Amino acid sequence: MTGHIEPIVGRYVHVAIDGEMHRIYFEESGAGIPLVCLHTAGSDGRQWRHLLADEEFSKQFRIIAFDMPWHGKSNPPASWTGEEYRLTTARYTATIRAFCRALGLEKPVVMGCSIGGRIVLNLAIDHAREFRALIGLEAADFQAPWYDTSWLHRPDVHGGEVCAALVSGLIAPQSPDVSRRETLWAYMQGGPGVFKGDLYFYRVDGDLRGRMGKIDTGLCPLYLLTGEYDFSCSPEDTRRTAASIDGANVTIMEQLGHFPMSENPGQFRRYIAPVLSEILEQSMISTKQGAHV
Amino acid sequence: MSALQENACLKRMTPSPDACDAAVIKAFAGIPGLLEQTPALVARGRALDCECLLGPHDHPFHASIRGGRIVDLTPAPVLMRSWRFSYRATSAAWSAYWEPAPRPGWHDLLALTKREEACLEGDLYPFMTHLQYFKDVLALPRRHGSAVPA
Numbered sequence: 001m002t003g004h005i006e007p008i009v010g011r012y013v014h015v016a017i018d019g020e021m022h023r024i025y026f027e028e029s030g031a032g033i034p035l036v037c038l039h040t041a042g043s044d045g046r047q048w049r050h051l052l053a054d055e056e057f058s059k060q061f062r063i064i065a066f067d068m069p070w071h072g073k074s075n076p077p078a079s080w081t082g083e084e085y086r087l088t089t090a091r092y093t094a095t096i097r098a099f100c101r102a103l104g105l106e107k108p109v110v111m112g113c114s115i116g117g118r119i120v121l122n123l124a125i126d127h128a129r130e131f132r133a134l135i136g137l138e139a140a141d142f143q144a145p146w147y148d149t150s151w152l153h154r155p156d157v158h159g160g161e162v163c164a165a166l167v168s169g170l171i172a173p174q175s176p177d178v179s180r181r182e183t184l185w186a187y188m189q190g191g192p193g194v195f196k197g198d199l200y201f202y203r204v205d206g207d208l209r210g211r212m213g214k215i216d217t218g219l220c221p222l223y224l225l226t227g228e229y230d231f232s233c234s235p236e237d238t239r240r241t242a243a244s245i246d247g248a249n250v251t252i253m254e255q256l257g258h259f260p261m262s263e264n265p266g267q268f269r270r271y272i273a274p275v276l277s278e279i280l281e282q283s284m285i286s287t288k289q290g291a292h293v
Numbered sequence: 294m295s296a297l298q299e300n301a302c303l304k305r306m307t308p309s310p311d312a313c314d315a316a317v318i319k320a321f322a323g324i325p326g327l328l329e330q331t332p333a334l335v336a337r338g339r340a341l342d343c344e345c346l347l348g349p350h351d352h353p354f355h356a357s358i359r360g361g362r363i364v365d366l367t368p369a370p371v372l373m374r375s376w377r378f379s380y381r382a383t384s385a386a387w388s389a390y391w392e393p394a395p396r397p398g399w400h401d402l403l404a405l406t407k408r409e410e411a412c413l414e415g416d417l418y419p420f421m422t423h424l425q426y427f428k429d430v431l432a433l434p435r436r437h438g439s440a441v442p443a
Contacts, residue, residue, distance in 0.1 A: 146407040151421050158422070165424035169401025173394050228397045231404040 008052045010073075015102040017069070017077075017095050024099060025073035026066035030058025033132065033283055034108035035276075036100060037065040038116030040138075040259060041202060042152075042163055042195025043186040044072025047113070050265035051272070060280050061109075066099055068092075070194050085197035089206045092119045097127065109279055111135035114233065114258060115202050117224075121241070125211055128220035133279045135223045135272075138230050138258050140237035141208040141244075149203065153193040160188035163195045170258035172229035174267075183262045217247030221282065223275050224248055227256030249275075306350065306410055309384040314349060317384040318368075320391065320434040321348045325363035327433040334433075335361040338426045343419040346379035347431070350412065353381050361426070378420050380427070382411035391435040402428050 010027040027045055029052045037048040045065035052063050067074035070085050096119065100108055109132050112120045117139025124134050151162055164187040171180050187195070215222060222245065226238040235252045242248040253260060253271045260268040309317075328334060338361025346369060348354045355374050357365040382390070382405050389399035398404050405411035413420070420427055 144407075146403055151417075156422075157418075162421055162424060165428065166403070168425060168428065169403050172397075173400050229400060231398050231401070231407055234398075 006049075006053050007055075007058065008049065012073075013099070013102050015095075015098045017098045018091065020077050020079060022069050022077050022095075023075060024066050024069070024102075026064055026099075026103075027052060028062060028064040029053065030061050030063050032060045032062055033280065034100075034103075034105040035061040035063045036096070036105065036108045036110045037063065037261075038096070038110065038112030038119065039065065039068070039071065040114035040116060041198030042071075042167075042190045043183075044068075044074075046072065046186055047183070047259065047262040049262075050269075051261055054269070057273075057276060061276065064103070064105075064108075068095060068198075070191055070197070085191075085193055087115070087198050087201040087205075089119070089122055089201060092201055092206075093122055093126070096123065097130070100130070107132040109133045109135065111137065112139070113137040113261065114139075115198055115206075117233070118202060118206050118208065120222075121208055121212070121215070122206070124215045124217075124220060124222050124245075125208070128216060131220050132283060133221045133223065135225070135275060136238075137225050137260055138227065138233040138238075139224050140226075140233045140241045141210075141212055143233050143237045145203055146232065149196050149199050152196040152199070159192050159195075160190065163187045163190060167258065170230055170232055171263045172227060172255050172257040174255040175257065175263040179263050179265065183259045186262075212241060212244035215245045215248070217245065221279070222248045223251070225251045225253055225260070225271055225275070227253045227258060227260050229255075229257035232258055251275075306383045307385040309388070313388055314352065314384045317349050317387045318352050321354060321387070322366065323437075324430065324433050325366050327437050328363055328430055331433065334426065334429055337361065338423055338430075341419060341423050341426065343378075344374075344376045345419070346376040346381065346415075348381060349384045349387060350381040353379065363430075376415065378413070378415035378417055380411065380413050380420065380431070386410035390432065393435065395435075402431065 007029045008027050012023050012025050015022050015024045039045050039047045044067045048065035070076050110120055117136035120134045120136040121139060153159060164184040167187055168184055224238050224242055226235050228235055242250045251271055255267055256264055341358055341361055343358045345356050346353045347356050353369045355367045355369050355371055356363050386405050389395055398408055406413050
């Protein structure tokens with residue numbers, strides 16, 4: 001055998017979400033503290049492949065990225081008969097918690113980007129005790145809409161082309177062309193109406209304004225990192241959100257946009273490495289004190 | 294379009310010096326030629342036939358696109374000439390958009406509309422069905438290093 005085989009392993013786990021079984025595809029690598037990664041709206045877990053393949057991080061973390069139902073290799077559930085897909089706050093939260101339970105993850109770290117960053121805030125509000133730390137990339141309690149999502153799903157417009165073209169502007173101009181194309185390729189492959197359905201959570205159902213004061217970072221540390229070129233969830237959106245959260249750690253990432261982990265993995269690594277180091281250090285201290293197993 | 298909408302669209306637009314306006318108009322006039330040198334981009338617009346109004350807000354051009362080529366680019370106004378959609382931005386916005394590494398918030402056509410430095414109006418169907426095409430066509434002066442004072 002001469003081909004290079006990556007350390008990433010992909011499998012399916014059967015997960016009951018709101019009483020219905022879902023076949024969820026996930027990829028993982030490494031061993032140690034569970035680190036569950038949430039992809040952006042309309043994309044899938046491939047966005048995390050560079051983090052999953054990181055030799056240093058995988059020595060200390062069991063890095064896991066799963067495809068949400070309707071995304072990537074996680075099909076819609078058997079009960080779906082073609083009705084419009086709409087992600088809600090409750091459904092998204094239930095999916096993440098059910099996935100973590102199904103894998104038996106104990107106090108995982110959850111890192112989500114975009115809609116994943118938004119739901120991380122909801123996890124911090126309602127379920128902080130279940131998590132070791134929470135990381136929101138491109139996260140805010142709300143952000144102003146900048147286009148009409150009806151363009152994303154109509155029979156006379158190519159969904160893949162318009163989804164990719166819309167989000168292409170959220171990638172920093174400094175990001176390598178090959179990574180830009182790969183990031184957009186996932187958007188070109190999404191199922192019809194799935195990106196739009198995810199944005200129902202982002203735009204309509206998941207407005208968390210006024211709830212940030214409920215976050216207790218003493219129960220679960222919260223890190224917020226936002227790319228300077230993200231004009232959808234802008235640095236100002238993240239700073240405004242963090243201003244209502246005592247103890248939130250905010251980092252504005254230079255030369256990155258809305259998809260830091262996939263649009264420029266090397267640049268993103270510079271920012272996420274110290275966060276993961278800090279979580280690891282805190283976890284070791286807590287283990288010595290008997291707080292975590 | 295109503296006066297109210299016009300005002301809402303323009304409220305944050307950045308004024309620019311005359312030299313900038315002239316340079317942006319000149320750079321804009323060069324876009325059809327740059328497009329001809331980019332056959333892959335022409336090919337992406339192969340299904341596009343459209344009349345549109347593009348350019349600096351106060352000095353836009355009527356563009357006639359046929360099969361992805363800009364076959365005519367004429368300074369507006371032209372008596373009774375219609376257009377399907379328009380994308381107009383301040384000269385400051387165009388010069389910022391064409392910088393080799395544009396600043397955050399000035400790097401994308403829809404970032405410019407969000408920050409109210411540009412207006413997108415009319416029937417958006419041809420624009421949205423060819424969104425990446427228009428982003429790339431209107432970025433051609435960046436790629437070709439057209440000198441436009443900021």
